[in-house]
Amino acid sequence: MAETLTNPEPAKRLPRKRIAKGPARPQYFENRDLDRMMIMFVALMAEMMAIRDRLDTDEALLESTGKLSAEAIESFQPGEEREQAREEARLAMMRRVFRVLREEFEGDA
Amino acid sequence: MKPQGQHGMLPRPNHDEAVRESCVASMRRYFTTELVGENRKLYQQKLAPKFKAEHGRLPETAAEVRHLMEDTYYYRASSIIGRATQELLWDTVGETIERQLDDLIEKARPKDGALGTLTLDPDMKMPKYIEDVDIHVMPGNFHTELCEGDVLAGALYDRGAYIFAYGSRGQYNEQLGTLIAGMLKSQFPDFKPRRILEIGCSMGTSTVALKDGFPDAEMYGIDVSAPMVRYAHARAESLGRAIHFSQQDGAHTKFPDGYFDLVLSILVNHEQPLNVVQAQFKESYRILAPGGIMLTDGKLKSRTAVAEADPFQEFMGQWFNRNNNEPFGKGIDIERDFMAAGFALEDMFSDVPEGDTYLKGHVSAHSYVGAFKR
Structure with missing residues (x-):
């Protein structure tokens, strides 16, 4: 009995850390909850861009093979030209989404 | 990308x-x-x-x-x-x-049959910083x-650094190491290091590039982090490069006096408190052979033209320190700290290699300072 109790547990892996330690995140907006909302907003924008890229993969596969499969999607590589076009589309999306940041460049600061 | x-x-x-x-x-x-x-x-x-x-x-x-x-x-x-x-x-x-x-x-x-080696230190006490x-x-x-x-x-830093640079620092994150090796070879064509050490090598991307720049040298990389040197070792082996990685603190290494002809730390100073940087310079001097070179990023105050005061640049130049958990790097004076380590001012040199990618948007291209040990 005592022996089984002293048997070490099999080595477990801890989950990866997802929040950084260190100085508090600087405060950007009037309250920290708004900062957190903005961090979620930026993450959501990345998710949205990624959906657009996945649609582009679907379109590329449909154009070239006429059908879709999970396997074909997983092994699809966009290639340099297609990746370049995706990159331009992402930059264009960010310029649209963040348009309001330009406000202070117009009129009086 | x-x-x-x-x-x-x-x-x-x-x-x-x-x-x-x-x-x-x-x-x-x-x-x-x-x-x-x-x-x-x-x-x-x-x-x-x-x-x-x-x-x-x-x-x-x-x-x-x-x-x-x-x-x-x-x-x-x-x-x-x-x-x-x-x-x-x-x-x-x-x-x-x-x-x-x-x-x-x-x-x-x-x-078995690895080209290089991996040495861990299970008793390593992690520095507080x-x-x-x-x-x-x-x-x-x-x-x-x-x-x-x-x-x-190690994997996080290798892949993360590549994405941080949106792929602009070379397909193997090798740009800094390649530029530094090229800079040393063009400034000192007769300099033929037998052993090279990179302090704070992390995932070993510059270490591999430096080995490529000086293929005849024995290449060593140290880092306080076990996950970094494990990853660096496996990565270098997979790429077919013979490098000796070990878990060591650059401020107190286990290498004998005068063991290396070239000791480098690349973009590590801003990640350490000043007293650690200073201790590391002293340790680098100790493990350098006479005629060897110590190299790090920074500027030589007395040989840098005094720029017109630009309070905007001064403010934005600190963006990453304030916003990216990079609170260190304050107060460093390479001339003073190299001299305190044992180097003479007249044996120091500096250079800004061309082709460095401008990643932090608002800081100038990386400049390096080196010094010969007499």
């Missing part, structure tokens, strides 16, 4: 993970090449003239600039977009690595181990 150069330790993202990584790279590029630079335009076109109209002079200190900038929505919003992108970067890359971590750990175990601050907002920092044999931090 061009695909990252393949090697055996690179995590393999699935389709959606790969596109999310590319999206974060695009966001990093947008922040660096479009958002950040516009702060200066806003300052010059709107804020500085308004300040002058009110005070009869332009802002003279970084604190005055800071006050003006933080009052704008643009500065606050563009800054939090940059910060949010940085947090998202690690979390995006981390998801892929964690999914494959058991496999990566197995691949990283040292094999490593435990206290997750540099670059990378959760777990360089040293965290999730289990025995862990390599997550």
Whole structure:
């Protein structure tokens, strides 16, 4: 009995850390909850861009093979030209989404 | 973004993970090449003239600039977009690595017949500055181990640095190492180091590039972090490079006096408190052979033209320190600290290699300082 109790547990892996330690995140907006909302907003924008890229993969596969499969999607590589076009589309999306940041460049600061 | 150069330790993202990584790279590029630079335009076109109209002079200190900038929505919003992108970067890359971590750990175990070596120090006590601050907002920092044999931090830093640079620092993150080797070879064509040490080598990307620059030299890389040197060893082996990696603190190494002809630390100074940087310079001097070179990033005060005061640059130049968990690097004076380590001022040199990618948007290209030991 005592022996089984002293048997070490099999080595477990801890989950990866997802929040950084260190100085508090600087405060950007009037309250920290708004900062957190903005961090979620930026993450959501990345998710949205990624959906657009996945649609582009679907379109590329449909154009070239006429059908879709999970396997074909997983092994699809966009290639340099297609990746370049995706990159331009992402930059264009960010310029649209963040348009309001330009406000202070117009009129009086 | 061009695909990252393949090697055996690179995590393999699935389709959606790969596109999310590319999206974060695009966001990093947008922040660096479009958002950040516009702060200066806003300052010059709107804020500085308004300040002058009110005070009869332009802002003279970084604190005055800071006050003006933080009052704008643009500065606050563009800054939090940059910060949010940085947090998202690690979390995006981390998801892929964690999914494959058991496999990566197995691949990283040292094999018989390896070209180089891996030496760990199970008694290593992590320095407090490593435990206290997750540099670059990378959760777990360089040293965290999730289990025995862990390599997550190494994989995270290799893939994360590639995305941070949106692929602009070379397919193998090799640009800094390649530029430094080229710079040394062109300045000192007769310099033929027999042994080279990179202090704070992390995932070993510059270490591999330096080995390529000096293929006849025995190459060593040290880092306080076990996950980093495990990963660096496995990565270098997979790429067919013979390098000796070991877990050691650059401020107190186990190497004998005069063991190396070239000792480098590349972009490590800003991640350590001043007393640690100074101790590391002293240790570097000790393990250098006469005629050997110590090299690090920085400037020589007495040989750098005094630039016209630019309080805006002074303020924005600290953006990463304030927003990216890079609180160190203050107070360093390479001339003073190299001299305190034993080098003579007349034996120092500096250079700014051409072709360095301008990644932090608002700091000047990296400049390096070296010194010969007599």
